[in-house]
Amino acid sequence: MPHRIWRLQLTCPQPSCTGSMVKAGLYRTIRRVLDIDGWYLMATEYLECLRCKKKVGGWSQGIIRQLAPTYSRQFPAVLTYKLSCDHRVVTQLKSRTLGNSATQLCNTLREQHLDARMRRAIQYLGVCEQFLALCSVRGQFPPPPTMPTLPSPIWLLTVYGYDIMTRLDEYKARITSTFGSILKMDSTKKVTKKLSRAFHKEGQELTLGTTIVPSILSVSLIISELN
Template sequence: MVTEYLECRPCKKKLAAWSRDILDQLDPSHREQFPAVLTYRLSCDREVVRLLRGRTLGNSATALYRHLCLRHKEHYLGQSTLYLSVLRNFVTQNTDPSSLIAALPQMVPVPSPSWLLSVYAREVLTRLPELKARVTSVYGSILKMDSTKKVTKKLAGHAAGTAAWVTDVGNEIGQVLMCVLTEGEGKGLLPMCSGLVVRYRRAGEAPPQVLYVDRDCCSAGDKGKAAAMFSEWDQLVVRLDVWHFIRRIAVGVTTDSHPLYAPFMGHLSACIFEWDAGDVERLKEACGGKPTAKELARHCRRRTRGAKETKELIEQLLNDFMEATDTMGVRLFDKERMEEIWRTQQPHIECIQDPPGVQLYRRIGR
């Protein structure tokens, strides 16, 4: 590969003609003709960089490094064989064979996996406007906002301890609209919420119908704190995510390794949801018999039973399991704790119901 070095007169910095600072001054059609990504000393073919884009559990930078080493070694051995076969024609009786082997060029080592990752990061920066446009073009009519601390605990280096929460906003088909790192929930999420509202307004998209949250779904006033953060969306209905409601009830269980834990959680889910009768009948006609649990989950919708029926069923379930024990006499519930949890969670039963006209293909879980 041949190029020229351009030197800046004031700072004496040298730049290769293929470097990004030079290529950015060209139009896209000419810029795409350059087949390599340059670093300070080495260059990497863009075909290799493309192999890093779809990195998964079995397609890491280390795996690509091993694959490149194998390919380079095979190519080196093939070229060495050709070199020696051609050189044999010039061998005489006085020629020392060891001198021929000594003249064999050495294979250039493949750069390390960390260098491959650095090249990939450099290439991603060139596509940053495109990636930003693609990410900010995601919308949805049913949103879910959830926060967790698990991701921030994995931050290392200078980023460690700089954030306490990670908050994601996704739509009904699992796409992520926005992800932010904050020091706290509540008011700390106001810039994110304002940004979502502005994004919808600028794109001319209809505001979402429903927002599922893990907290602040309701309050003593007309609107909860979550709805107040999206005050511009007057028709937005805020609901508590059922998975978080179930986890709040499960806090009253003595241990999740209890033999009765799984049956209790299954019955608790059945107290909240019911299968759509029309979908079940059509599935029975298609299967010609009783469908399995996997077939129901794949082809049928589930809807909430209603606040009154849900409350009665959960109360009956708690009464049935309140004195339940395993073979060693260990109770499933901490009775006093479960009674307090149920007292505080009863007002949220209305918040977990499906809004009128909204029915989702859903499962319990993240």
């Protein structure tokens, strides 16, 4: 709830409008979010443009894009049309290798969901038993709710696609720049000498080319490296 809780000033996400957004009640739909070992529910607020009267939910991309990283990084999930997926699950998809597929992740999630549900069911039945032992009236408690069906591996891959779409600007920036951190493995002088040789070689390769290759090489040295 960026406006209601954080009091942030937001503008209308419509391309041709610059109106201010004000709060307009709570969003009527609650999203169910897939987590590592269960599900949780997520709610948001409605925001309305003062100029064009357009209403959007607080979790729409047009609103989240306006937030500073301090706030936008707190948004926990990737939203799709029906279900939503927590970033902790999406992170598992990033490290996919041979034998570590979306199907494998689905199986792992099923195991973790079953384990967590079992623990909660035991806790629930234990509390029911204690309650029945304390009161004189004999009765029966309803059984614990069944476990919701987990989404398919294809859905997980769809979510991963949505997540990539939100980081598209970052990927575009990486096309024209090479950015990386340098771990100190040698003395500062040796590291600097190695880097200068690498730059010299890179420069030669570029000058030998028949066409002009736009290349931006940015190197970030940790401050402690230079000291």
